[in-house]
Amino acid sequence: MYRAVVKGFGGIDQLALEDSPMPVPGPGEVLVRLTSIGMNHAELMARRGQYRLVSGNPPFIPGLEGGGIITAVGEGVDNVPNAELRRSEGQRVVLSLDAPASRGLGQGTYQSHYVVAADKTVLAPEAIPDEWLGALWLPFLTAWGCLVWRQNMQPGDRVLIPAASSSVAIAASQVVKYYGGLAVGTTTRPEKVSRLAALPEARFDHIVVTQEPHWWREAKKLTEGKGFNIIFDPVAAGEFLNQEIRLLAPQGTLWIYGLLGQPDTVNVTPLIRKMASLRGWLLNEIVASGSEQGAYRHILDRVADGTYALPVAQTFSLRDVQQAHTAMETGNHIGKLILVP
Ligand SMILES: NC(=O)c1ccc[n+]([C@@H]2O[C@H](COP(=O)([O-])OP(=O)(O)OC[C@H]3O[C@@H](n4cnc5c(N)ncnc54)[C@H](OP(=O)(O)O)[C@@H]3O)[C@@H](O)[C@H]2O)c1
Numbered sequence: 572m573y574r575a576v577v578k579g580f581g582g583i584d585q586l587a588l589e590d591s592p593m594p595v596p597g598p599g600e601v602l603v604r605l606t607s608i609g610m611n612h613a614e615l616m617a618r619r620g621q622y623r624l625v626s627g628n629p630p631f632i633p634g635l636e637g638g639g640i641i642t643a644v645g646e647g648v649d650n651v652p653n654a655e656l657r658r659s660e661g662q663r664v665v666l667s668l669d670a671p672a673s674r675g676l677g678q679g680t681y682q683s684h685y686v687v688a689a690d691k692t693v694l695a696p697e698a699i700p701d702e703w704l705g706a707l708w709l710p711f712l713t714a715w716g717c718l719v720w721r722q723n724m725q726p727g728d729r730v731l732i733p734a735a736s737s738s739v740a741i742a743a744s745q746v747v748k749y750y751g752g753l754a755v756g757t758t759t760r761p762e763k764v765s766r767l768a769a770l771p772e773a774r775f776d777h778i779v780v781t782q783e784p785h786w787w788r789e790a791k792k793l794t795e796g797k798g799f800n801i802i803f804d805p806v807a808a809g810e811f812l813n814q815e816i817r818l819l820a821p822q823g824t825l826w827i828y829g830l831l832g833q834p835d836t837v838n839v840t841p842l843i844r845k846m847a848s849l850r851g852w853l854l855n856e857i858v859a860s861g862s863e864q865g866a867y868r869h870i871l872d873r874v875a876d877g878t879y880a881l882p883v884a885q886t887f888s889l890r891d892v893q894q895a896h897t898a899m900e901t902g903n904h905i906g907k908l909i910l911v912p
Pocket of ligand 1: 610611740829832852854906
């Protein structure tokens, strides 16, 4: 087997490939040959030393997501009475959200093979392609978990979705349309508007370019002047956040789920008049609540029946992990970047 390791905090030159002996699953464990590893912005931050809470110090293996095929099982895994929990060779699985953390700090998924406790795997429907198995959770659970599980969005809700070309935002556009809302995306790059409009997975009703100084006026017109009652935002800082606060409808909620923006002074006083809220959202809340199995089921069933579709920007061999990080850093992609071992 082989894996990608961050040797020290820094640039892509810190990413190295390492061979290691094939691991043997212990009692209660399975060995998964990963067929896809979803890439996330968090891994760029981890490589740069900006996400030590999850990565620990170098050397560490990055990666939050993975899925693939079970190639070996440890003692007691294939004969448990509950068929849902029984695991055997050949089954296709997605690693649970907390699988990497359960292996300890810095034991991420940038690996060709992954040993994990059997109960940290979720059986995947046949209809889901191998290449998508390890790349569904972060886009769809981040979006669905916040908008539906936490916010309980309703038909007719007006939802603003910044960073429209990110995989999380595109997944959010699908969730909002499925639940009957208005989905308005924003992008920083004008050239992405036509690319997003041509992408079947991007289901925004409108896209607004935030390079324009008064972009927020254009966005507000799309709500007939009412403003957005939900904003789902990974930027949420500085002047951008000031403009979003102007766009919030009375009693609206702005969910902050990412760290893309540069911190700066923000005027929050309009929140008083609007009785509106700013709230943080972290995917881990689903696992912490113990309701993750229902969330996994919703995403897998809706992907299997074609309601949701993963927007794949590009796949890279895990051996080309340096090029993959460069592509994510360059930011020309629309949708998910996937590593295939
Ligand atoms: N809270 C959670 O549980 C959770 C879970 C998963 C992901 N996340 C966060 O979600 C975000 C998106 O993740 P991803 O992996 O999908 O990222 P990604 O594919 O790298 O998408 C990044 C996109 O964000 C936009 N962007 C980047 N920098 C920006 C800036 N300074 N101002 C405005 N827009 C900017 C760009 O889109 P445009 O060109 O269209 O503007 C860019 O293409 C990240 O911040 C990540 O940490 C949070």
